[in-house]
Amino acid sequence: MARTIACPSCGAPRSILNPGLAMFVCEHCSSPVYWDEEAVRVAGETSRLGEGFTRLYRDATGSYLSHRFRVLGRVRYSWGKGFWDEWFLQISDGSQRWLTEDDHELSIQSEVDLRGTRPFEDYRVNTWIEHRGTHFLVEETGTAECVGFEGALPEVFEIGETYPYVDASSPDGRYNLSLEFDREAGDGEKPADPPTVFAGRWLDHADLELDDEGDSW
Amino acid sequence: MVTAPPEQMAPGAGRPRPPHVPKKVDCPNCGSRLEIRDEASRLVVCVSCGSRIELSAAELKVLGQAGDAADADGWRFDFEIGDSYRHRMDDGTIYRFEVAARMAYIEDGSRAWTTRMYLLYHPSRGSLWLSEYEGLWDVSRGTHVMPKRDVWGLTKAQPVETHDGRQWHFVESGTYELAYVDGALPWVAEVGDMVRYAELLAADGSGETFEVEAAAREGGDQELEFGHGRRLDVEEVRRGARKPEIRDPVGRREDLGKVKRGYAKMARWAAIFLGVNFLLLVYALFAGDKVLEQRFAASDLTPEVLSQPFAVSDDGNALEIRLEVPNLSNAWMYVDVALVSGDDPFAGGKVVHVDEAGIEYYHGSSGGESWSEGSRDQSLWVRAPEAGTYRLVLRAVSNYGNAPNAEASAHPLTIEVIDGAHRRVFPLFGVLLCLGGLAWVGFSYAAWKSPSED
Numbered sequence: 001m002a003r004t005i006a007c008p009s010c011g012a013p014r015s016i017l018n019p020g021l022a023m024f025v026c027e028h029c030s031s032p033v034y035w036d037e038e039a040v041r042v043a044g045e046t047s048r049l050g051e052g053f054t055r056l057y058r059d060a061t062g063s064y065l066s067h068r069f070r071v072l073g074r075v076r077y078s079w080g081k082g083f084w085d086e087w088f089l090q091i092s093d094g095s096q097r098w099l100t101e102d103d104h105e106l107s108i109q110s111e112v113d114l115r116g117t118r119p120f121e122d123y124r125v126n127t128w129i130e131h132r133g134t135h136f137l138v139e140e141t142g143t144a145e146c147v148g149f150e151g152a153l154p155e156v157f158e159i160g161e162t163y164p165y166v167d168a169s170s171p172d173g174r175y176n177l178s179l180e181f182d183r184e185a186g187d188g189e190k191p192a193d194p195p196t197v198f199a200g201r202w203l204d205h206a207d208l209e210l211d212d213e214g215d216s217w
Numbered sequence: 218m219v220t221a222p223p224e225q226m227a228p229g230a231g232r233p234r235p236p237h238v239p240k241k242v243d244c245p246n247c248g249s250r251l252e253i254r255d256e257a258s259r260l261v262v263c264v265s266c267g268s269r270i271e272l273s274a275a276e277l278k279v280l281g282q283a284g285d286a287a288d289a290d291g292w293r294f295d296f297e298i299g300d301s302y303r304h305r306m307d308d309g310t311i312y313r314f315e316v317a318a319r320m321a322y323i324e325d326g327s328r329a330w331t332t333r334m335y336l337l338y339h340p341s342r343g344s345l346w347l348s349e350y351e352g353l354w355d356v357s358r359g360t361h362v363m364p365k366r367d368v369w370g371l372t373k374a375q376p377v378e379t380h381d382g383r384q385w386h387f388v389e390s391g392t393y394e395l396a397y398v399d400g401a402l403p404w405v406a407e408v409g410d411m412v413r414y415a416e417l418l419a420a421d422g423s424g425e426t427f428e429v430e431a432a433a434r435e436g437g438d439q440e441l442e443f444g445h446g447r448r449l450d451v452e453e454v455r456r457g458a459r460k461p462e463i464r465d466p467v468g469r470r471e472d473l474g475k476v477k478r479g480y481a482k483m484a485r486w487a488a489i490f491l492g493v494n495f496l497l498l499v500y501a502l503f504a505g506d507k508v509l510e511q512r513f514a515a516s517d518l519t520p521e522v523l524s525q526p527f528a529v530s531d532d533g534n535a536l537e538i539r540l541e542v543p544n545l546s547n548a549w550m551y552v553d554v555a556l557v558s559g560d561d562p563f564a565g566g567k568v569v570h571v572d573e574a575g576i577e578y579y580h581g582s583s584g585g586e587s588w589s590e591g592s593r594d595q596s597l598w599v600r601a602p603e604a605g606t607y608r609l610v611l612r613a614v615s616n617y618g619n620a621p622n623a624e625a626s627a628h629p630l631t632i633e634v635i636d637g638a639h640r641r642v643f644p645l646f647g648v649l650l651c652l653g654g655l656a657w658v659g660f661s662y663a664a665w666k667s668p669s670e671d
Binding site: 050051054055057058059060061062068069070071080081082083090091092101103104105106125126137138139140142169170171172173174176202205206210211212213214 | 308
């Protein structure tokens with residue numbers, strides 16, 4: 001059943017068709033809005049992410065590897081010298097996925113359970129992580145900072161939140177694994193265990209089809 | 218789990234694509250209006266003043282200079298920012314990419330070792346890297362396929378397999394230093410950034426390349442990246458860029474597989490010739506029949522002596538006449554030898570060949586070390602014109618030390634005649650030559666494969 005939420009900042013109404021969403025960015029005033037059983041609130045700084053020349057965009061529809069999807073939202077993270085986008089997708093089978101776009105490399109991921117994780121400091125580039133019988137080589141470690149978001153998202157994000165991360169890939173180049181260690185923004189505490197783990201596969205651009213690819217380049 | 222009405226994902230149910238509007242920013246340093254076509258750009262270099270500008274979400278931040286136009290000219294880029302490059306993808310479709318950024322990497326601090334790289338961008342096909350070194354071009358894109366072994370510290374042409382089952386040859390490794398950057402990049406590159414790389418070449422001769430790069434980041438973080446691409450010939454680049462003026466290569470690519478096969482071929486032939494010569498040597502050592510062995514007392518050798526008769530089995534047979542003075546010690550012997558035909562040389566025999574031999578052998582010790590010079594034996598070679606019976610007529614004189622003359626022989630002499638003998642010196646020379654050749658191939662190959670400087 002649809003629910004209508006009024007932006008606490010500007011009053012603009014927003015229909016929430018998808019249960020399980022936890023926040024949205026008001027399209028009128030860019031305020032991040034979240035709600036609970038008691039109230040609707042604005043969470044932190046406003047967020048404005050440019051659009052128009054990314055391949056994916058909010059409320060785009062398309063398919064990847066024959067799975068239909070709709071883009072509900074996006075979160076942008078910075079690793080210091082660059083950034084990447086994580087697009088929140090609603091899939092036609094009712095599931096949700098994150099489509100990561102990092103320097104034009106695409107991967108589709110979903111949250112998984114991973115046992116035996118270690119503290120972030122124990123992960124090094126060129127070391128191995130095992131998940132469901134597949135070994136993944138750590139390619140990158142770093143600290144991500146949330147620098148913006150848009151659309152509707154399944155959890156509450158705040159600009160400025162940071163978390164250490166570990167990215168790994170299977171050596172055949174097909175699958176990937178990401179570990180996100182929770183850390184509350186700004187307090188410098190050690191990351192808490194266990195990390196949130198996402199597993200997925202790399203996509204070629206040809207694997208992704210949008211219903212509206214725009215004018216010819 | 219988020220459930221949603223399926224009609225939300227039906228074709229056409231989505232929002233129309235917002236118009237593509239390149240981002241426009243004003244240079245904080247000089248005010249020039251800059252256009253950025255790749256939304257993922259994080260660094261842009263002002264074309265007017267050369268300022269490196271970080272495009273953070275909050276504000277533009279000038280990071281410093283990346284060099285002025287003259288400096289760009291000094292790097293001799295073949296492409297300008299915004300130039301098009303038409304590239305045929307794996308599915309055969311040609312897409313037009315745009316040059317979004319240019320970078321110049323050097324090695325060992327010298328511009329003589331410059332690799333020019335161009336970031337090519339397409340909104341729905343991602344990015345490619347076009348690189349050029351000494352007029353030799355490659356195109357590549359990122360991959361997550363990994364090599365099965367550590368590629369650092371390998372030697373040239375060493376085999377490497379990747380986890381997709383492909384076979385490669387190690388080409389080289391080294392460390393790049395970023396010396397120049399302009400355009401717009403998806404990360405903040407800084408002049409002085411160091412990248413460690415290793416390059417592999419497909420073993421199947423397809424010209425495909427595989428590269429591994431390791432870069433250090435601030436705060437101790439690191440990143441490992443892999444790239445898969447292929448070599449391009451300059452004509453292909455000229456067509457893709459529609460720039461016939463792109464320079465001819467001055468460098469030369471090594472076909473590692475061809476070089477390896479060349480060395481293997483040389484080694485194979487050297488081994489074959491070694492084998493042949495060795496067999497010839499063995500044959501020469503044991504060929505022929507001993508048809509005469511006779512010992513002469515010293516007193517027999519002057520004025521002259523006639524040997525026992527011996528038979529030569531075939532016309533034109535080579536005869537080896539071995540002369541040995543077993544107890545020659547710090548002395549010399551001079552022997553005249555004549556080959557005469559017929560059983561009785563005094564009854565119509567004919568002198569077939571006349572020869573001479575000087576045999577000397579000296580030895581001693583000096584400073585606690587033994588030495589020797591010369592030999593106690595010598596061979597003479599003669600060809601018998603026809604089969605039949607022959608004898609040798611011998612005359613020898615010998616003396617001790619450096620005495621220049623002698624009237625008679627002071628030493629006995631033993632002679633052997635081998636019928637049908639073969640000279641051993643030629644196959645022996647062949648064996649030594651082939652061994653030398655094999656050694657040269659081995660050292661040359663080792664020098665060619667010598668580890669890269671890293």
